[in-house]
Amino acid sequence: MRLTPFLCALPLVAATACISKPAVHERALYNNELCTQQLAIGDLTRAEVYCDLGLEFSPHYADLWVNKGLISLQAGKKEEAKKHFIKALRFNQEQAQAYQNLGFIYLEEGAYGKAHDNFQRALKVNPDYLEARYNLGLTLMKMEKGEEAKKEFRTILAVNPNIANAHHNLGIIAYSEGKFEEAVEHIGQAAQLAPDVSNVWNDYGVALMELSRFADAREAFSTCVRLEAKNPQCLNNLAIAQRKAALIDSAGKEERETLAAENTADALYTMAVHYNEKGLVAEEERTYKKCLRLDGKYAKCHYGLFKIYSEAQKRDAATIACKNFLKYGVAEEFPSETESCEKFLSQDSY
Template sequence: FLEDGRAFALADFDHDGRLEVFLKNRNGPQLRLLQNVMKDLAPSIAFRLRGGKSNRDAIGAAITVETGLGRQTRMLQAGSGFLSQHSKEVFFGLGEATGPVRASIRWPSGLVQELHDLPLNHRVWVEEGTAPSRFEAFKANPQGLKPSSFGARGGTAEAVPLPKTSLRDSDPLPANVETWLLVPVAAPDFSLPVLNGHARTLAALRGKVVLLNFWVADSTICQQDLKVFNRLHARWATQGLRLLTVNLDDPADAEKVRTLARDGHLSFPVVQGSDDLAGTYNILYRYLFDRHRDLSLPTSFLISGGGEIVKIYQGSVNPDQVEQDFRHIPQTAAERLAKALPFPGVSDTLEFRRNYLNYGSIYFQRGYLDQAEASFRLALHDDPASAEALYGLGSVYLKQEKSSEARESFERATRLQASYPDTLANAWNNLGLLATREGRTAEAIPYFQEALNLNPDHLIALENLGNAYRQQKNWDEARKLLERAVAVGPQDAEANYSLGMVFAQLNENDRAYEYLQRALKARPGYPEALNNLGVLYLRTRRRDDAVASFEECIRVAPAFDQSYMNLARVYALEGTPDKARIVLLELLKQHPGHVQAQTALQQLQ
């Protein structure tokens, strides 16, 4: 709301068991009532208490409600809102509970009162020390409220009769919504086949205004839009608007989509969507607005010649509106402000921006690396001194195994001032990781140390530095670092595994067992830990445990080759080459060109 809100209070105004919100504003309207009209809420129960020996309002009483699903406790409090007071009724949501409710009340006087067989969806009146005096069922059909001039000048406003229809029926959400963006957002590019098999890219239309439409075959609204597009797309093209539609049906239904296109004589390009494209645009859509929602279909995006989304159409497309919009795309911030906001205004200090750093992070977490890279580049363009944008770019390149680009990005990030505490530590750690991958362990160690100078409890840097010392066979330093790592992250599988391997090298078998078992407890399907635990069992002459560990590793990680090789060696040393051969053949099913397995098979013949 636009008003300057100062206080709010919660109360069940219409006695339907649902709390309403009362908003008190400094300016008008000074009081706003938000009615709760949510459908299909779970059952609930409410209590009204009156003290006898305790204070009359029972402030400080604690009510505990028990159902078959569990127990919950609430206290009756005063002064629960700024310059306001919530209703002194105490409400409990009961989830999926179906049977009667039990309750106990601890009154401020110390008296504990037990109540049994309380009905669901009722308001219960209780006076201290006596049985409930009244039960009132919640109203089944809450009525909507008409606007009223509460607090109007000249005394109390007239009572407004409740209408006969619920707000749920009279005020449905609009099916079609059009939104101009205050700040355009770059449209993610894609390269996908159209129904005739030729690839189509969004970038190929750069320089032209594009209406990008997402649809599914079973939607009546989508089918109506396709008919409109078929009638108008040629005219739009001559006027400068290109149409590109994307079908997001399951690929298994591709033939149904082709049939629809053939029977409808669709003459405009229909792109066969993919999970990645749907995921990319869903993320884009979710984070365009404060109310994060998944992309609904149909939805269309108006894209400027510069490749930026300037307007979004949710629901059916109004072709007349589209024609007007693409001819009058705003070019300046003032023009965008005038179109995007429902009222004129003046703003000398407020600047609207798109958070591409946030987009890049979300795309990266979801595995959409190309879009993450594009977003981090845009974030860096907006703020060339952003260490976070450079770190994000480096992380993308690291995933893409572009080592030189990743190194350059991380090095540039370390020379900047970071906005988040671990950005620089992470960048130094990743520089060390790159050096380790390339076999330059001695060069990696100072990078990890720089990360730990910035954050002594940086778990990954502790693990990486400890493992670097392991590679150098500097067991004492490795043990110290990895013990610190385990202290920081006691449930971290990697830290426990690495420390267990150090103790195995030091022939401290009991401690090696302990930490390998901890690693497996943290990650039960950890193949390296299972395999090396089997090796440790062999070293301590526990043959059956070793075989069981190798077999478990093969079961949970059939692509991990070392357990096959170790199990085959056990059978070969025991003089059972047939068993060894079976194990090696199973390995070759997973890795047909495995040289060691082929060599071992030849040696068994």
């Protein structure tokens, strides 16, 4: 089961009243404001009229060239937009919006190195530029530089803890690193902050599934389906979570009945094997641990933990479980298990 990350860049920013040299004619400033207003409502034709008029008064006014770039970009003319943003930077090398918007284009094109450089330049001009910082973090994720990306998203949340996308992407990185509890924490916060985004709920459910919290995952996927009834991932994941939750309910009842009848290490080991057969790994692990709390020398439960940890590539935990099995188990009684454990311990890595 995979996440469907909401990896989208934050919106482009129109330029208004940034300092530029030489001095800007007041009519250029006025027409730039009008151009920005028309851009905001999507009237590209009128926006371009105002921008062009402003450039007649101040052809070196960088903010107008930024807005010209946005007009081209919204019209689907990326190459033309690039030229306008580059021209803005020629007239004002501290035009942060031009760096941000140019970086946005490069990010969409998959030119991550160029995107990275432009977002960094925007932040050099204005370290508080959250859109540029978010997009830099997103670019670093695309470049598979998770630690650097986390730093940018954490910086954003230090300034504004209510940015859902930053929480979501931190959760995605944590998930990719196998840190499922951390993933659940961040994606859960994203779901609270952006309750109408279906993919966030799907990702929340996926992370919950890794912790075997199937009933909670079922609710997350159900929310996703309510928001987007035909979302194929949510529908498929909901069906899986419903089956898993039903198995847990059934197994829980069986466990309670078993323990009521016989609360012994043997009974718990048998119960753990049933969980294994149903693919309920978290419940299997929990039951082996219960077994060992009753009888710390019960070799089969130590071996059961060894199998879980070795398959999950948790070497330290697997080594401890393996050594405990060899300490309490008898080779003649468990020949294949003993051989498997000894082979594991003899390897430098798995």
